[in-house]
Amino acid sequence: MTKYVIRYYMPILLLVFSFSVFAVPIIEIEIRDHLFYPAEIEIPADTKVKLVIINNDRVAEEFESYELNREKVIPGGSKGIIFIGPLPAGEYPFFGEFFPKTAQGKVIVK
Amino acid sequence: MLVNSVIIILREVLEAALIISVLLAISQQLKVSRQWLFFALFIGLTGASVYAAHIEFVSMAMEGVGQEVVNASLHLLIYGFIVILVFSMKDRAYYRCMVLAMASCVAMATIREGSEIVIYVGGFISSPELFVSVSIGSIIGAGIGISIGVFFYYLITSMSLNHGLRFGLLLLILIAGGMILQATQLLIQADLIISQPPLWDSSSLISERSLIGQLLYALIGYESTPSLIQVFCYIASLFLMIFMIIKTLRYIKK
Numbered sequence: 001m002t003k004y005v006i007r008y009y010m011p012i013l014l015l016v017f018s019f020s021v022f023a024v025p026i027i028e029i030e031i032r033d034h035l036f037y038p039a040e041i042e043i044p045a046d047t048k049v050k051l052v053i054i055n056n057d058r059v060a061e062e063f064e065s066y067e068l069n070r071e072k073v074i075p076g077g078s079k080g081i082i083f084i085g086p087l088p089a090g091e092y093p094f095f096g097e098f099f100p101k102t103a104q105g106k107v108i109v110k
Numbered sequence: 111m112l113v114n115s116v117i118i119i120l121r122e123v124l125e126a127a128l129i130i131s132v133l134l135a136i137s138q139q140l141k142v143s144r145q146w147l148f149f150a151l152f153i154g155l156t157g158a159s160v161y162a163a164h165i166e167f168v169s170m171a172m173e174g175v176g177q178e179v180v181n182a183s184l185h186l187l188i189y190g191f192i193v194i195l196v197f198s199m200k201d202r203a204y205y206r207c208m209v210l211a212m213a214s215c216v217a218m219a220t221i222r223e224g225s226e227i228v229i230y231v232g233g234f235i236s237s238p239e240l241f242v243s244v245s246i247g248s249i250i251g252a253g254i255g256i257s258i259g260v261f262f263y264y265l266i267t268s269m270s271l272n273h274g275l276r277f278g279l280l281l282l283i284l285i286a287g288g289m290i291l292q293a294t295q296l297l298i299q300a301d302l303i304i305s306q307p308p309l310w311d312s313s314s315l316i317s318e319r320s321l322i323g324q325l326l327y328a329l330i331g332y333e334s335t336p337s338l339i340q341v342f343c344y345i346a347s348l349f350l351m352i353f354m355i356i357k358t359l360r361y362i363k364k
Contacts, residue, residue, distance in 0.1 A: 024301075048305065052174075059233030060165070062226075066318045069335060070299055072177060073229055075166045081174030083301040098230060100114060 024050045024083070031055045031074065034099035042108045046086040054079040061103060065094035068107065085109070111240055115247030116254070118230055123252045124328040126216075126223040127259030129188070129285055133195075133212045135266035136278040140199065142209060150213035154220025161221055162228035175300035182300075184222045185293035189347065191215045192286045196279070196354045200361035276359075281329075283351045288331025290347035294340045295333065308335035 027049055030037045034057060043049045055061055055074040063082060064071045074080040084092075087109045096103025134147060161168070161180075168176045195211035198204035231248055234241045266278045297303040313334035316323050326332035333340065 048301070050301075058236065060229045062230075066313070066334070069295060069333065072299065073165065073169075073226060075169055075229070076233065078166045078169055079174070080169050080177070082299055083305070086305065086307070088307065097118060098114075098233070 024048050026050045026052060028052045028054060029105070031057055031061050031096065031103065033057065034061070034096060034102045036094075036096070036103055036105040039105040040108060041105070042110060043085065043087075045089045045109050048083060048085045051082045051084060052079060053082065059098070061099065062097035063094060064097040065092060065107075067092040068094060070094070071097075112243045112247040115230075115244045116251040119227060119248040119251030120255050121251075121324060121328070122223040122227050123255030124258060124325070126219045127255045128262060128281075128328055129219045130216050131259035131263040132266065132278055132281045132285065133215060135263045136199075136275065136282070137209075137212060138263075138267050139271055139275050139278065140208075142205075142212075146209050146213040147216065150216035151220060153213075154217040155224055157217065157221035158224030158228055161225040162232065165225070165229055175302070178296040178300035179302075181222060182293040182296040184218050185289040185296070188215050188218045188222075189286050189289040189293070191218070192282060192289075193350065193354055196282070196351070196358050200358040279355050279359075283348060283355065284330040286351050287344050287348045288327075288329065291331035291333060291336070291340055291344050294343045298337070298340075303339060306337040306339060309338050309341055311335050 025043070025047065027041055027043065029041065029051060031053065053063055053072075053074050055076055055078055058076045060073055060075050062071065062073050063080070068084050068087075070082055070084060072080050072082055084107065087107075089109050092107040092109065094105050094107065130147070134144065137144065137146070165177070168180055170176065172179055191211045191214045195208055195215065198208040198211060227248070231244060234244045262281070266274045266281075268274075269277060294303060298305045311334060316326065316332070316334065318324070318327060318332065318334050323332060323334070331344075336344070
């Protein structure tokens with residue numbers, strides 16, 4: 001069984017785990033008083049982007065987007081990194097799950 | 111604030127409650143003492159508190175994707191322990207291995223979901239005016255989540271041994287697949303697996319925001335826009351589970 005798994009699954013796993021060597025554009029989003037700054041960001045279509053989310057509040061926030069398929073806790077006074085894309089053109093809303101009334105934003109892909 | 115905290119806590123509790131109730135029901139069907147559950151919950155809750163206390167360190171580790179790596183590992187470990195559990199169910203000789211696998215699944219699931227609850231609720235301790243409504247909301251959310259778990263437990267244990275075990279194992283297959291789906295999703299988010307365009311978009315059919323979408327997410331890891339790698343891993347993980355279960359059921363019959 002183990003041999004079987006190694007022989008047939010390892011090449012697939014190696015193929016799948018590809019580490020990117022190209023520079024990825026970085027966009028910073030800050031959280032202050034449960035609001036995103038900027039609340040709207042623009043990124044090019046079909047490009048992978050690295051989002052750096054800096055939480056200036058004392059309490060944690062959870063960056064969440066159903067459209068982007070992303071979900072991550074950003075501890076208070078800390079930051080988190082989330083990769084998004086490559087995406088087709090369109091609008092992708094995101095929100096802070098812990099304070100959804102105020103923490104709203106969207107990614108505009110052009 | 112109240113409604114929001116009900117939803118957040120419900121989501122986290124539901125995921126853990128489903129795993130716990132299905133495993134508890136299976137252990138009941140197999141006449142295993144329930145003692146393992148308390149041990150597993152103790153380890154899980156302790157682990158969740160430790161994880162939540164060090165969330166900043168974990169977040170910044172591995173160039174900012176430590177959280178994804180830890181969470182994906184927890185999901186993969188749960189999957190692994192479910193496979194071990196199904197394997198060791200076939201013979202009483204593997205009894206200890208089986209109990210250990212069940213306890214490990216519950217402990218890992220409690221760490222994963224419990225840590226998010228601790229982080230969320232813990233954030234409000236410093237603001238007493240919000241803390242009351244968040245606490246009430248959390249208790250309601252946890253209550254609903256646990257009730258659904260209890261429902262599944264009695265649903266399985268009220269069936270005959272044969273049917274109950276089969277239904278429990280079926281749910282276990284779906285939960286295991288969900289674990290793999292969530293793990294791949296986290297590794298894509300961390301850029302450790304290449305991201306691809308979604309294979310389909312079923313969000314207009316069943317939205318992940320809807321109640322059914324949330325329930326399906328907890329049960330089978332429902333994703334409205336999965337990528338090819340996610341679908342492939344999901345199907346492969348289901349096949350491995352089904353293969354293991356068929357082997358085990360055949361062995362039990364003998």
